[in-house]
Amino acid sequence: MPPARSTARGPIRLPDSAQAALSPLPTARILGGIWAERRRINREVSVPSAWDRLQAAGNIANLELAADGGAGEYVNDLPFLDSDLYKWLEAIGWTLADPELAERTAAELRDRLSAATDLLNRVQADDGYLDSHFQVRFPGERFVQLAHGHELYCAGHLIQAAVAAHRSTEDERLLAVARRFADLIVTSFGTDHGQVDGVCGHPEIETALVELHRETGDQRYLGTAQYFIDRRGHGLLGHHPFGPQYFQDHVPVRDAQAVAGHSVRQLYLLAGVADLAVETGEVALAETAARLWAEGTATQTYLTGGVGAHHRDEAYGDPYELPNERSYCETCAAIASIMFSWRMLIMTGGAEYADLLERTLYNGFLAGISLDGERYIYANPLQVRDDHLAAGGDQDYARVPWFRCACCPPNVMRLIASLEHYVALSGPTELVLHQYVTGGYAAELAAGRVGVRVATDHPWRGEVEVTVAETVEPEWTLTVRVPHWAAGATLAVDGVPVDETPEDGWWRHTRRWQLGDRVTLTLPVVPRLTTADPRVDAARGCVAVERGPLVYCVESADQPGQRLDEMIMAPAGAASISERTADGLPSEIVALRLPASRRPRVASSWWPYADASATQPAVVAEQIELTAIPYFAWGNRGSGAMRIWLPTS
């Protein structure tokens, strides 16, 4: 029997020596529900159409230019265009493992992967160097512009693409390209004489090198990942106009007490820190990852799971500084957060990591792509005012087919394409379901292979039926997560209620499981009203509507003729909220009807502030009904106003 852990085929494959509570599974398959539909759109629409987008945006032309020796005009002055292609190739890698993939599309994607590998082989220098931006625009210049050049960031995405292609399809060719570049990085960087002592302004290489080590068994990749983490925070990156915390160079990694700076960089770095801690068992690193996850989650995370409060530097702000209109909440930051939380869950088995992963997945992440899979959004605000975009407002809030800085679209694709791996995990004696997605999940336990089928209409309905589909003679544990929002959840085994209290967010049921045994988890998916810590100034006097893992919002498309800024008041209570459908959205999306009242606009004064003791003009509140929709579905019916936090008075 192969070592249990080394059979996983997703973004993380742990060695048996890993210092981790849980492991990714050898078999995971999504077969129905909301995510099966999102994956269908991803493989049928988003991933195939990205080829044209990459061509139109110049990514391919730039690589051709580099392959041909660089005489010509490089398109776009951003230095990281190659990474857009790499993330898309990673998405192709995972997609090629999707059993639902149509053969015609599979052939097309295999051709793309092959052609791209040919191209990359042509671009790659003899010594392994590969970066079209530097090869064309700064010929011969290597590993000099580390603060802003994104060379190692691009290399990291190349490596992740190669690992995905190799794990999914046994493709060796892209892996060979990636290894040649990785080998050059390994020999080029370090503190020895003649080596470059430096780190990349944008972390990403760290987690990639750890995984390349896992894929190849080459210990040097792990050593270089450790080097990059050890050397970060020692001022090697120099000055940045937004301060050294912008690229997490303000403090040695192990000394950091709080998340800071550009949120994608911070979270990719922490993903690498968690990976390294799992490999080496270093307590200080593991504690750093846990400490920063806890601090960031408790003080700098939006209700949607989104992170990054500042537009200017795409960065974290102060603790509890979470403005709704200027929430940056870059789609890539949500992805990075999911990657980091998943690693923390694997490392520790803590249910809160799965809670945040779920919340970010269904809200801050999923809002980043349109329902039809054709358009993306860069920043994910929690509030957009009436006429915002029409008045020349922030174009980061518009759903568009592609971006000049197109980091998000292929990042969305690679996560959705590998999502089956983010659903279930295993321990030595347990199969752990931490997300509820219809499908099949199997694990190699110490006692042998076990598996379950999951059937659910989550997040729309609360019932999750888990049926044992593979089992072994000895007893083993089936562990299911009780989400932090699911007070009142019940569990039944073969129809018999289990009278146990979940412990630390998990229900663990151990027995000699038989084929066909059935566990029914019932989560109270009912609307609830949520408030924020009083230190979250931006949510004072407001409530949000949630239902299951979904954060809801009101959008002007559902309230014709009304201005959200002026007229919205919160519903009286959660019990008065009922379900409905929303016009123009797929019928399976559960919208909510909120009884509310409307505050007619008071004739405006020249000055918007008034004496608090002055008698307010008598306003007759009009009773109205508002429609709320899941946040992820906003912005699919035009560019109107939207808000999550609703004033209560």
Add this chain to the structure above:
Amino acid sequence: MPPARSTARGPIRLPDSAQAALSPLPTARILGGIWAERRRINREVSVPSAWDRLQAAGNIANLELAADGGAGEYVNDLPFLDSDLYKWLEAIGWTLADPELAERTAAELRDRLSAATDLLNRVQADDGYLDSHFQVRFPGERFVQLAHGHELYCAGHLIQAAVAAHRSTEDERLLAVARRFADLIVTSFGTDHGQVDGVCGHPEIETALVELHRETGDQRYLGTAQYFIDRRGHGLLGHHPFGPQYFQDHVPVRDAQAVAGHSVRQLYLLAGVADLAVETGEVALAETAARLWAEGTATQTYLTGGVGAHHRDEAYGDPYELPNERSYCETCAAIASIMFSWRMLIMTGGAEYADLLERTLYNGFLAGISLDGERYIYANPLQVRDDHLAAGGDQDYARVPWFRCACCPPNVMRLIASLEHYVALSGPTELVLHQYVTGGYAAELAAGRVGVRVATDHPWRGEVEVTVAETVEPEWTLTVRVPHWAAGATLAVDGVPVDETPEDGWWRHTRRWQLGDRVTLTLPVVPRLTTADPRVDAARGCVAVERGPLVYCVESADQPGQRLDEMIMAPAGAASISERTADGLPSEIVALRLPASRRPRVASSWWPYADASATQPAVVAEQIELTAIPYFAWGNRGSGAMRIWLPTS
């Protein structure tokens, strides 16, 4: 007798043909109180020390480089360094008219003005062109980089400096330099063949050219100002990453319905629009100025009078989008707002313009310079969290001696140096006191010259005593403003209460005034609590404390050992607020004692959001006292936390 209007010696001198309700005075002098002290510091500390700062920052070296033919390294890549010098020269111009100026300082400043003029003469090309950035870095290139190059912006500040020096000291030499450059601009720009058809990315030249026209009588300057206003908003500036509204090129000036974009640019432009409307009497322009003032004030102005809600582009946001932590509120924007409001007051006589001018002057503007006149702040937030700066927060919130982009410091100097002109105005038959500043103010009415002495301890105390010091035989009107915050104000003439209701914010008293007649205005300078329009989301559930024209804040310096984020609650009511002094601030500053309660920090969960219906942990509120200080005085005792809006629950 000279025409009444043409004798004014401040930043605006109206011709008799001006379409304006009011006019600046020929004689205005500040003799005591808060502003006399600020002016003392300005002329003794800020203005003299700026010479060293300009030398250290490279402004002088850059001009020397240009004078010497440009072989050398230009310091700083910002294109508008010359304007820092020009604003300082303007401050010198006004300061040289200050009768309180010590002779030794006067001699020093005259020498500086003379030396700078010599230098500018050396830099100026034969055809009048003068811009060290372009002469050194882009030799021969002129009026090409209009979108970002700030050439005309710099020219505008040169013109304003020259007008100030000429009005104050009859200095003709700087005026000659400015006129040569202005003449080049007049001939270079226009729609004729061979002319440049373009506008400057940063408005400023418009108001400067109108004033140069007034100073010289040369009609061509007015024509070119009109040209720049007419041509703006037609896309001449091309693309900007933040959109064309960033530099107000998104809509023709007369069609604009709302303020937009970079707030300093918007308000300098509107100052020029108001100037032009007063000159030409064009109704559409006057209406545009009034419309945008009203829209901006009612929906996009902070309680402090500050404007500009976005950091990324130093710009206005959406209506009612007024975040407290990320309020940009650049000091220059407050100055631009004062300039614009003053022009609207002159144009229309509307008291609301004086109300906003007062509010901005005492709060959003005055906070921009430290009490000792040595340090400046670029952005003026309404809230700074505990540990913000220590945690690598926004360095725009720190008071520092100078900036790399040093637009604000000399801008502060020029306004304070000319402040006596912003206090009183005159109509044909009335002397109008719209601000309350101890001093002497005289006007040329149709019937002859009249004057008053004002004695007040405003803003600390509410009594304003106005004594007639010059008068004429016929009756004339003494007009005093009743600020919008001063409900319950009383007026007495020679001790006899006047039983009249102020009309539209003004108390107009007409009689045959005798020398020594005494008008006593009593403004209720008592603490009051203020709330915001419900659409100002950032102030929901909060009150602010105000007293007279002053907005108050709480600052961590006065609440040792407490965290403002966690513990501050609003006082019970205005009546319970009492006066005190604050440790470490000058004793004349009236601080306030607020009875409040303290909410002990609740043990934190991993997630900062909770079910609204969940029972809150019982918290015993502790009664405490907070100290509030005038907002303008914050940040003078270290870089601690501060907030204006205080939660009420």
